[in-house]
Every structure is written in C-alpha cells, then in structure tokens.
Amino acid sequence: MGVPLVFTLALAAVLVPAAGVKVRVQGRVESVPVETYVAWAVAGELGGTGEAEALRAMAVVARTWARTNEGRHRSEGFDFCQTTHCQRLDPAAVSGLVRRAVADTDGAILWYRGQPAVVFHSGDCGGRTASAGELWPGMARPYLPSKEDPFCSRGGPFAWRAVLRWDQLEPVLGRRGLRYLAVGARSGSGRVLRLDSNRGPVDAGELHVGVGRTLGWNLLRSRVYSVESTPEGARFSGKGAGHGVGLCQKGAVEMAKSGANFREILAYYFPGTKAGVNAQGLEWRRLGGELTEVWTLEGVAPMSASAADAAWREARRRSGLDAACRPRVHEYPDTALFRDSTGASGAVAAVTRGCTIHVNRPARLAAQGGLAQVLLHEMMHVLIGANRRAPLPEWFEEGLAEFLAGGATRAAERERVEALIRRHGREAVLRFLQTGLPE
Template sequence: MAKGQVKIRLFSEKQPSSTLFAVTKGSYTFESYNGERSQLREGDYLVISLSNEKLGVKNGTAPAFYCDSISLVSNEEGGRFTLRINGQSPERRRYSGNLGCKPDMGTMVFINQVDIEEYVAGVVRAEGGPGRDKEYIKTQAILARTYLYKYIDKHIIDGFDLCDDTHCQAYFGITDDTSIVQAVEATKGMVIIDADSVPILAAFHSNCGGETARSEDVWLTGLPYLTKKTDPHCRSSNNALWEKTIPLDTWVEYLKNKGYNGTNINELNFTQTTRKPKYVAGEFSFPLTTIRTDFGLRSTFFSIKVRDDKIVISGKGYGHGVGLCQEGAMQMALKGYSYEDIIEFYYTGATISKVFKTETEQ
C-alpha cells in the first residue's frame, strides 16, 4: 500500500462490461499496457468496453483500439473522475485518485487508488446510518478506518486491498458532505485497538434492543471487547421493538425438522429478558442465530408465546447485536457524549490510537 493510499476494487458485486470514464477535475495520463499514451483534461472522457478478454478503448472520435489493461493516473493531487458502468445505470459515481482497469473472467476489474481519508469519508456516507450529530459521525469514521487497517490484506492475493461491497465495507465513491469530511478530518488516523495494540473487529449493527450480544453467541469466537452490555440509550429508537406471527403448525414442523420431538405445546413458550444463545423447548435447544436466518427475523433477541393456532414472536433490536449499536450511539451523541465515550461504552476495554503521527506532530 502506498503511503496514505489504499487500493479499492470498484463495482465488485456488479458485472461491468463497459464503462464511461470522465475527468471532472484536474488532468489524467492515460496509458495502456501496449504503450498507448495520451492526456485527458477536465471534461474529456473514454469509453472502455470488454471485448474478447481484451479492453476496447474509444477516446473521442478516434477509432477504438484494443489492449490488455489500462491505467489512468492523475497528473496532480486532487484529480477526480466519474464512472458509469454498462450504459444503463443512471448512477454516475464520483471518485478521486488513480484508476487501473483490466479484463478478468468475463468482467472488468477496476482498481481505484485513493487517499485513505477520502475513502473513509465515502464509507461513512455508505455505511454510517442516518445519524447527523458530529460525535456520532466521528465514531463511524473511526469504525470505518479501524476496519480498513484490520483487514488491509483481505484481498492481497487479488491485487488490491479491499472491495467496495459489504464483503469488506460499502464504498460508493467520495463525498463532499461537509459534516462527514470534517468528522473524518477531526479523527484523522484514529483507530480502535485492543489490549495487544491490534485494531479491533469493530462490529456494529442498527439497534441492540437494550442489550448487546456476546460475539461468541453470534460468531462462535469470543472477543473481550465484544461482550454483553446493557444499553439504556436505544430503547425508544425506531428499531427497538418488532413482532412477527407464524402459524403454530409451521413452527412445530420447523422444530421437528431440527430434531424436536416434544408434544407439550406450552414448552414452546420462550422468554429472553437477557440475551440467550439458544432457543429452549423442554429438552430441546437450538441456536437463535439459525432461527433468525431461517425466518428472516430482525434480531435473535426475542420471546415466543403460543397464542391459539399461532406463535407470536416479540423481538427487540435490529441486527446481530454485537459491538456498537448505531441507534444507541446516535442517542448518546445527542445527549452530549463524545466519540471517545461512545467507543469506550460499546467496545469494553478497547482504546483509541493513531496509526501514524500527523505532519504537525512529526
């Protein structure tokens, strides 16, 4: 990784077969693997399309030519461009830095070399949730940066650092949103580390329902900073409560398929006042995470009551429940807590540290 830069694969979950690249700021040097070279200025564009495992490049009115890969390098700092794929998506995403493009197994691979802090701001825009308070946005910026440093080699064998999909973290391009840009700047270089000074797994979710989950109950691996915690902050937020009704027959059938052989309907009732790892009916028990997936439930933090020929599932929270609760964090920020308070609250025992010294500190 070049200092202060990161390589992100763009449109990684799409299957781009063509793109319109347009320079929106500064100028770019276009270079193909075969040695073609030209300059693009603001307003210039290229159409790049997949053609029999090669790239066809069309620059203005000049005839198209074919090559194995191309690079577009910004001639100065702050170069910006837009990409629109497959000519159909109305969405034109905005990016900065350099771009490499090559064909691979019937699709096009775009690799964007971008400034880390600009990338972090883009992730906050894509993943940060609806909170607008500045301490909340700072918290999300630190989470996005922590993820980046923890998983910097996740795609090392693929020739880039992270992809732009939720497999890594969602990134749909740069943002000019002033509150995000300022929050990223104010927390520049900050990540959350554990007792061994390693970046933490900074898990977050929408709403914990009043109590966060232990990581070992959700992902089987226990981590000291991802432990159960009572959260008084999110209880009246949007995703605090939910309910779902399922026919009793369906529920019993489901349990039988999982090995339940009881006959007492009353033992199907199940209560969670504090989070439990498993649903229990008589002698039978089964992981709540599987039930959540199989029935598309909003969380694993629910109780079950048999009511006539139905079961009523009354749930709390939204998401896996591990780590930071976004709606609780938003409320903390609104109550005047700082990003340090919020991070300390949700990641027990973890601390904030800088990955590098800023220029003024060197």
C-alpha cells in the same frame, strides 16, 4: 489558530494499512482508496444523522473493521461487498458531514495492547449490548463486554414483529413437520441462544442467518425476542436491530446529542481501546489557517502553516480552477510514520487523497528548499481531483499537475501533457478534466 481536535497516534506500527481495497458495488468490482471506502461505509451505516461526533466514531470503527477484515471475499476476487455481510455501503449518500468526519479521523483505528482491535457495530442494541463471546464462541474480548446502554434506550426501544409460516421455516431449518417453537435459552444480555421445537433443539444463530438469507434480513431484526406458536406459524416480537455487539449506532447518536465527543463514544463501547493511526501515544493537533488546515504532531513545529495558504492561492491562480473543499495538510515528521499511516511509499515526498495532502518529513523538504514546490504540486492535485468528471490516466493527472506547478520531477508525464497543449490548446486540455481524453 487553535487545537480543537486531537486523537492518539504512535510511532511504531503493527500493520501497514493498504492504500486501497477492492469493493464489489452494484455488481462490479472497484478499487478505491481506504478512506473512500470508509466514507461509503459511514454513509451507508449512519449517514442519516447530523451528529458529527457520532459520525467520527463510526468512521474509526468502520476503518478498524476494514483493517482487520481485509480480503473477506478474496476467493471471489475482491475484499468487501456492499451489504451488511461486510459493511453497508452507500456511495451516493456521502455528504459533506460524512467527508468531514472521515477526514477528521484520517487513518485512525482502534487499538488494544498494541494490536488493531476486533470491532463490530449494529444499529440498535435494544438497551443492552451483547458481548462478543456470548454470540460467537472464541471471539470474546475484554473490550467487547455486555453492558446496559441507557443512551440506546432513550426514546423507547425499536420494536418489531414478524410472522413466519411453518412452510417457510421448514426448509430454512431442514425440519419437516415443524409446528412448535419456543425460546429455550438466552444469553446474559437476553439474546436468544436456543429454541425448543417439536423437531428438537434449534440453534438461534442458525435460525437468524437462515431466515435472513432466504426470506430477508428485515424479518428477524435481532436476537432479542419472544416467540409464540400458532397453527399457522411462529410469531416473533422483538426489539433492537442487529447483533448488538460493539458500537450501538443509535446509542452513539444519543451520546453525541448529549455532548460526548467521538473518543468518549468509542471508550464507552470499546473500553480499554484507544483511537490512533498507530498503537501508542502521540497526538495530532489541528491548526487553522485562513484558507487551509495544517495537522501536525503535538510538540512538533508546523512547517506548512503559512506555506499551505500561499500554495493554495498560487495553485488556483495558475490553473484557473477552484474547489469547494478546504485543503488539509497532514505533516509526518518521520518516514516510517508517513508510510505506515498512508500506505504510500516512503520514497515519495507527499501523497494527496481527495482534499487531504500527506507530507513526508516536511522539515527535511523545507531545509532542502523544496517544501513550497511540493505543496504547490499537491494543491494542483486537489484542484484536478475536485474538477475531474471523467476517468483519466495517472500520467495525465501527474503531468498536468507538474505543468501547472512548473515542476520537473515528472518530466516524461509533463512532456506528454505539453504535447497535448501544443495540439489542442491549454483551455481545451483543462476541459479534458470534464470530458476525458480524446480518442
């Protein structure tokens, strides 16, 4: 057993994270767990890298952004879109590395003085990050400064060019007869704030958003550029990608290549913040068993170290199912921490999301003689989730887990599953995981 990964937790929560969010993906609205959303965002924003520490840092930032921006599209009936207006989502690109990064930082966000931090991220800061205040008045934060980024500069800048005709720019800016543009003012980090034109001053933010929305976001890739006017239009030459505030994804990858861990990456881009499920100072430690992992708090004796392996073996034996993942058990010593970290009701003994089982007060469960049964039931949920290929109602999954684990807590659901088994047979009912319930 070792302690290879730790990050900050706390006992007192400021906000209670929602158990799920509504996301508009490919034209439809889906309700998904927060951690699923985070995995989609990490895959969409940084899924092309193989640097685990950069992915972990991205997971914390993506989760923090979701925490502080929930309901961004509430008037449209969902929380987040799948574009860079929110965070770019790519469900199909979620890899094993991405899943691991999300699981390794499960529930952790960035905190500053007891409050969730306001965070931003972009692809390439061009060698110097922008402060939030220089681009967005009123958004200045001490942990969002402008600073040189030598990591982003490695390998040379991401250079881009764009040529926009005057007849394209005129409707974007609402200025007929536009024939001249030049940089009029820059911020301290070199971002263009204002342009001069033959039709008066132009706000650079207005230009950037207008071009992006009407002509495409692949033209003016950043606000670090120069501009030359020609009879036909304006020629832009720039570097970097995105606004440059907060986490620079290119820089994070280069830091990871240099040996930095995700905490060091986050400290570099968000100085003065700390990563944790809550705002203050306890630490997770990870204990590796033969078949499973148990995560507990520093100074708290793990209750599931041997029981988790035993439950996993027994769950596979009884069900005849298997899963490629390595189950993880997170132990919460008090109900408030369990509730605030998972968003689940404090009345439940445990909740499973994917291959991670969150256990509420395992010492109490062990003293009552119920820990082994709870772990067995939740391991069944891991197997059911890993083998499910069709939409299934909650009662079926709960009843099947209860039947396979030999439990009696969800008696009504178990009875419904047993009725299906009497009618169709055990193996046929297990195949419903692949096919869905019959009509």
